[in-house]
Structure formats: structure tokens, C-alpha cells
Amino acid sequence: MISKRIEAMPFSSIRKLTPLAKEAKAQGKKIYHLNIGAPDVKTPEAYFEAIKKENVEVLGYSPSQGTQELLEENANYYQKIGLNFTEDDLVITNGGSEALLFTLLATTDVGDEVLTSEPFYTNYKTYFHETGVKVRTFPTDVRQGFKLPAKEEIEGAITDKTKVLLISNPGNPTGAVYSKEELRLLGDLAKAHDLWILSDEVYREFIYDGLEFTSFGSFKDLEDRVVILDSISKRFSACGARIGCTATKNPDLQKALVKLATGRLACPYLEQVGATALYRLPDNYFDEVREEYTRRRNCIEEELGKIDGVFCSHSTGAFYVIADLPVEDAEDFCRFMLTKFEDQGETVMMAPAAGFYEHQEKGKSQVRLAYILEVEKLKRACQLIDLGLKAYKKN
């Protein structure tokens, strides 16, 4: 018998329609993938060059906490963006995913509660189920740009079982960026209720409209309760490297995270060699990438705005928008797009947004779209959504 905890765990809503997409492809359909945050920006050559240059005779375990070189370069990167983390404050992880797993394990016991905003990154659910914690949310609204609700509403979701505040900033799936004032409010609540702050900042560099990004790592009075969850996946368009990290100034937590890292022995060595090279790229690397994503963001918001009945949130960070569609059940529409719709042999795959909600009915008419394709492809994808909606209504 399969365990209750894993039976109850939902299948990722980003990938749950993958079997349908596979079938569609087998039938020769071309699919524009807006369902998954897998950028098409080239991974910097430096990554592959460093790995190719590395001469190893015996591919042994690297240190559990990470290779010295990567720890140093990663710490360097934090220093450059004004965050006071040294290599002793870091643990290199198998992607941001393991960073979250380790941190949840170290900060919660079974039955404890995690507070987060709704909607939230659907894959968090995997780790809530694996670690046996319960999620509680405060609502944010697509029509209000996913701003924080009033303090009272957030505080109302805190119980004596709440141990952790988990925040994705810039927000996945919302594309929202929290202001310094919003973070201050959350930080004060965390202090008042003695909560850990898990700050998922993997999209830190993807900020548009000239906004300034504030990290939870920059508040001196919060440093004993903050952990940054991080990853090179999006930063350097290197999702397939699976290199992430945790960063905390809390020595007890750091000790626990190192213990967890030691338990799984090590991260892959060569990927750490590549990641080290990425952190040595010139600082202006992100400028070009940011410009490209700004163009894409502008494009998708403009094109979606033209479609009858579609409301699209303004995305100021990461590379996602939530679109509210004129359908009752967006998942059904997503299935329709893969199984019954095509235009000149082409269609679009989207992530139904309901899976990003604790109260799934709140997101039932919404989809999450990742603007990770070139502008011309995005235009075509939006056209397909428009045509698809018309066909769906007649269906």
C-alpha cells in the first residue's frame, strides 16, 4: 500500500498535462510551452567550457556543503548585491527544491504549519506533503496585482502551530514583486509570532519597470530568522544543472542544514564546477537578459490584453503572468487545447492555475503563463489562445 502522505500529494499542475502533450506531439502537433518556467535563453558558454576543461581522474564525492570554489563565488555574488553572507552561511543543494526540503525539515515538525500567500508555487505542495506540514494562506488577488492584504488578514492565518512564513519574491506564479514596506510588515509579523522566514528569491534578477528589489536577507534585525532559498536555474538559464543553495546567518539552522546535506553525501561535482563559472560572469550579464524578458513581458501582456474577456495581471518580476480566462474551468480548457484544438498543426500548453491555490476554486478560471519564448513565438502563442477560446466556446 502506498503511504497516505504520498497518495494525498497532488501531481504538479505544471506537468500534470504532460501525457496529453506527449500524445499531441506524437500526432505531429507543434506545442508552444507556456506551462513551465524553462527559459529558452542560452546557457552561458562559460558553464560548459568550465566542465569541459575540468580534468578529473576519480569522480569522488565533493564536500557535502558544496565545493569550496562554488561556496566562495556564491558568497561573493551575495556580497556584491549587498547581502552579508559568507561561505560558512551557505549550503549548496540539488536545485532550489532541495533547499526548500532541507529548510522545511529543519524548521518544522509533522503537524506544524507554514504560512504563505495564495496563490503560491505549486511545487511547494510536494514538500508540504513530504514533510507533513499543513499550509495556511493569506489571499492575494489577481485584480489587485497580488499585493499583500491588510496586516490583520495575514495575522488571522497565524496559529500557535505556525512555524514558518514562506515567501516567493519575485513571485511565482504571480509575477509580483513585494515592496520594502511589504517585506517590513511581513518581517514584523514574523518577529511578533516567532516565525522562520523562508524567502524564495530565485527570480531576484528578473525585475522590470526599473523597480528596486529588496531581499529579506537585507534586514539586520531579521537575520537570525531568515533563510534565502536560491538557485542558478533561472538566474543563468541553467535549469538542468540542478544547483541551488540555502543562505542563513542563524548558526543553529546552518548546523542543521549541513547535517542534512551530509546525510545525502554530496551534490554532483561537475555541475558545481559549471555553476562556479557562472558566478564569475561579468555583472552586466543580467542587463541583456532583463531587457529580453522585458520585451517578452510587454509582448504577452499586450497580446493577452487584446483577447476578449481575458484579464492579465501586470508582471513586474520573474517571468510569469496569471491570466483570468473567460471560461469556467481553465484546466478543462487547457486539456481542450492539447487534445481537440489546433491551428495549422499548432497549439499551446498552459498551467491551470487552480493547482497554485490552497482553495482551488479561487483559481479555477485562471492559467499561469511563463513568458519564456521569443517575442514572435509569444505572439503566435497568444493568437492560438485567442483562436482556442473561440473554438472552445463553440465546443
Next chain:
Amino acid sequence: MISKRIEAMPFSSIRKLTPLAKEAKAQGKKIYHLNIGAPDVKTPEAYFEAIKKENVEVLGYSPSQGTQELLEENANYYQKIGLNFTEDDLVITNGGSEALLFTLLATTDVGDEVLTSEPFYTNYKTYFHETGVKVRTFPTDVRQGFKLPAKEEIEGAITDKTKVLLISNPGNPTGAVYSKEELRLLGDLAKAHDLWILSDEVYREFIYDGLEFTSFGSFKDLEDRVVILDSISKRFSACGARIGCTATKNPDLQKALVKLATGRLACPYLEQVGATALYRLPDNYFDEVREEYTRRRNCIEEELGKIDGVFCSHSTGAFYVIADLPVEDAEDFCRFMLTKFEDQGETVMMAPAAGFYEHQEKGKSQVRLAYILEVEKLKRACQLIDLGLKAYKKN
């Protein structure tokens, strides 16, 4: 506050003395590492060549279950050794560690019990703590070659909370190989009590004295309850690749494992490219490796046998021996070797065996030694142990 589950988790006894070793190295001491199963056998060139030849522009997520190529080659390998697993029965994991984590999560709920032999691989404890299961053991004895005890003794450790039988075969840390009859006995118990069988067979190729290896995957009547936990780390001397897998014919379990894999998105892409090449090596690759380890096994057993008061188990598999030392507290002796002893600037690092026991006092005078160094180095290491024991007595 750190969670109770992680506070209670012991630090790996293979690596807990690492800070002392670091200090000793900083003082200029040369250390022979017999504490960790990190072979010095060269990783086959094919691994690095495949990675260097791979041309990727965008290092995207690979499929959550593993790349098609690796799944196929891995299945191929199983077919060749007579195990009927196809690619649909496999999930590629971040090392054998993640294979165990996923399988425990999918087969147990918090408070359930796992039955295993004592001593057992100490890092299993990491996952017992992470998943909230309790371990129960049946004893095996260094002086009896770690053979299975009587059926009644094993059965006596089974309760109505027991969900899983976890076996390492060939055994880490014991170096013991279970006979077909022993596996049959365990299999019948698993059937009688409806237990999953988690069979850790990462040392499958390391079998000496012409023994035949029987896999739990070869019993037709057990196939709905067996999961093989596997890894390329030892097989191809590629610990730093962190590529493992699960293999099961149970479709419900396979579905749960794929769901867990999907939750953490993917394994590193390039490491899978390298691993694929390893599974394409000629079948005789292992012959030479096996010969080399046989020489090392013979050497360490002979040399340890010469030391007064040392009893050493006969190792017929993997690359470990448990040595019973003429000291009261082997951990204290291991610390002594790193901090107070040296001969011509050299010493030895060993893993105290107590950490491999549920009832730690049973292993208090024992150490686990990995025979992963060349014969000449092993000889010197054993000489250092001899000298160390003499110095320790005077101490």
C-alpha cells in the same frame, strides 16, 4: 528553534570526525582515508568524454523520471543481469540517497516501522529521521560473518507497524553477501507480514570468492513488493555523479515514485549523459575492478589478522570490513588517531562502527574500514593502525 526531527538526527558517523581530519591535514599530516567508501579506482573516461561531446545550447530540465537514453541503458543493464525491468519500471534519482528517500516516503507514514539488519548503513538513519519512521533491527554478529539469525528472531522484530524490510546486499558496512536461501527466508517473511522489500544493491558487482549474487529482483513471487535501490557511484567509481535509480514492477509504487520525482523537477542533465555512457561500457569492465578489489580485500584481511587482538570479519562483497579492536571505545581511538597519533607524519581515518548500530553499545569496540586504496597504501594504513593501537594503550 530547530525541529525535533532534525535535532534528534545523528551526524553521519562516516563523516563526523571530518573536522578533526581537516585540522590534522592543516598541521601537515597525511591521512589514509579508510572511513569512507570513496574508491580510488579511475572513473571510466567514457563518462567525461560523453559529457564533453554533448552540445547543449539551453541546459533545460530533463524529464523528471530521467532521460530516455539513460532509462533505456539502465533497463538494458538489468536485462543483461537477468532482472526483468524495463524503462517504465525505473526512476533516475539523485544518487542512491534520493532513491531511498523517495521509496521510504512512498511506502511509509510517520510512525511506521522499518525492519533492517543490525549493523546497517549509518546514512539510512538520515532518512528514518527525515521521514519520521522508526527502525527495528534483527541482530547479526561480526563473529558469525553477519549471517541472518534464526527466522524466529527476525520475525520477533516485526510489529503491526512494520511496513518495510530494508536490506543492503552486498552489505554495507558488513561486507556480507546473503545467499539465495537467506533471501528466500526474508522474502517469505515479507509476504507473511505484507512488507515492502527495499533492496539496496549498489555493490552488486563487488562479489568475491566466486560467490554468485542473487538479487531480490529475481523472485517472481515477490515482484509486487520489491524495489531495488541502485546507484552508479560504486559500480563505476563515480560517486560524484550522484546518479541512482529505483526499479520496481509494482505499478502503484512506480506511479508514486514518478510523482515524487516530478515534485523535484529533474536530475542534472549532463550527469545523466555521462551515466548513459557508463552503462554502455563492455561487460568485462567489472572483471578487472573485481580483481583489484579482491587483492585489496585479501590484503586488508591479512594485515589486520596480524595485529594483536584485532578480529576482522571476512568480507565477501562490497568493499568494507568490520574490525573488532582491542579497545573499549573505538570512536575514542579514531579521535586519538587523528589528534594525537602520527608515524612519520602519517595516520589513518576510520569510521567508528557504533553509528551503524541501533544499539550503539554493540558496536562500541568496532570500526568500519573501506578497502578502497591500493594494496601498498592499505598495508601502510594497517601498519599505522597497529602502531596506533600500541601508542593508544600507553596513552
